[in-house]
Amino acid sequence: MTRAHNFAAGPAALPTEVLEQAQAEMLDFRGSGMSVMEMSHRSAEFVEVAETAEADFRELMGVGDDYHVLFLQGGATQQFAAIPLNLLGDKTVANYVHTGSWSAKAIKEANKFCDARVSATSEASNFDRIPDPATWQVDDDAAYLHICSNETIGGVQYHEFPDVTPTLVADMSSDILSRPVDVSRFGLIYAGAQKNIGPAGLTLVVVRKDLVGNARAGTPSMLDYKVHADAGSMSNTPPTYTWYLAGLVFKWLKAQGGLPAVAEANARKAQTLYSAIDNSNFYTAPVPVNCRSVMNVPFTLPDAELDSAFLAGAKERRLMNLKGHRSVGGMRASIYNAVSQTSVDALVDYMAEFERERG
Numbered sequence: 001m002t003r004a005h006n007f008a009a010g011p012a013a014l015p016t017e018v019l020e021q022a023q024a025e026m027l028d029f030r031g032s033g034m035s036v037m038e039m040s041h042r043s044a045e046f047v048e049v050a051e052t053a054e055a056d057f058r059e060l061m062g063v064g065d066d067y068h069v070l071f072l073q074g075g076a077t078q079q080f081a082a083i084p085l086n087l088l089g090d091k092t093v094a095n096y097v098h099t100g101s102w103s104a105k106a107i108k109e110a111n112k113f114c115d116a117r118v119s120a121t122s123e124a125s126n127f128d129r130i131p132d133p134a135t136w137q138v139d140d141d142a143a144y145l146h147i148c149s150n151e152t153i154g155g156v157q158y159h160e161f162p163d164v165t166p167t168l169v170a171d172m173s174s175d176i177l178s179r180p181v182d183v184s185r186f187g188l189i190y191a192g193a194q195k196n197i198g199p200a201g202l203t204l205v206v207v208r209k210d211l212v213g214n215a216r217a218g219t220p221s222m223l224d225y226k227v228h229a230d231a232g233s234m235s236n237t238p239p240t241y242t243w244y245l246a247g248l249v250f251k252w253l254k255a256q257g258g259l260p261a262v263a264e265a266n267a268r269k270a271q272t273l274y275s276a277i278d279n280s281n282f283y284t285a286p287v288p289v290n291c292r293s294v295m296n297v298p299f300t301l302p303d304a305e306l307d308s309a310f311l312a313g314a315k316e317r318r319l320m321n322l323k324g325h326r327s328v329g330g331m332r333a334s335i336y337n338a339v340s341q342t343s344v345d346a347l348v349d350y351m352a353e354f355e356r357e358r359g
Ligand SMILES: *Cc1c(COP(=O)(O)O)cnc(C)c1O
Pocket: 010, 074, 075, 076, 077, 078, 102, 148, 150, 151, 152, 171, 172, 173, 174, 192, 193, 195
């Protein structure tokens, strides 16, 4: 068996060791005689899986006791609505920083529930950067300020988080667990699982306890953080198998040495790829150095006519899912935690070879 080099943006690569463990436990989970996906979410076996996963996640991220960690469904997209419904309280204004496709979607959804005011936008430079926080227009009466810590499509990432007065809320769907983060600076962090946590179907919400319990009247129960917090994320059937696999990923991250070690490995991979791009006269990275994502690396060839030949040659070498997002074009290599240095080295070797042939 040879595994492909998978540069997919999401759903994305998972660690081989995690998949092997899931395979070994598939038919008979620890002597139970059944698969985790066949168990009641209320069974002692599953409750232990769930509690261990939460404890490991809290340890990895350094989440304090003053935060709930919720294991939900609906994707990050559902949080675009849940956040205003839960966090507005008596207020009618929220601030959003517009840095690309995902923050745009969050803003559009929030506008159904409140006055979602754009504090800053990088639209003028085609969303290639984080606007300087010194220029942000922050409203005194904003219930919260929302950022997208890593714009998965544009490949733009915050390398420092801003100090702002309103409660800071971050969509970390594509860079959670890629580096240490000071959780205490945020009121709420959320992430869909399918980039850096596990398979699709699970969404993690880390929310400060004092922000829970104020959902506006009429909020559907499944969008009310209090309903999930009170029930340990088991108010209805949670995505049990995805939760289990996320737990295996958390153990794997701990075995790598935790987030400081993971961040170092990620920085090395990103450095390998960006250097290859910057040192060539053939490939171009559109994002300025200080905003470049360590997780999603967009790049272009000198002529879009070469794209299909590049992708075909990549596929022959099992370098998969490199086509850029349809809204941007060019290429994009997503190099999440589970993508190894070996895969990045194979990509860089192929890029040099293609440049020699076509450059
Ligand atoms: C993928 C992604 C989303 C959407 O996630 P779903 O789970 O598909 O709803 C939202 N925000 C960011 C930053 C993403 O990368």
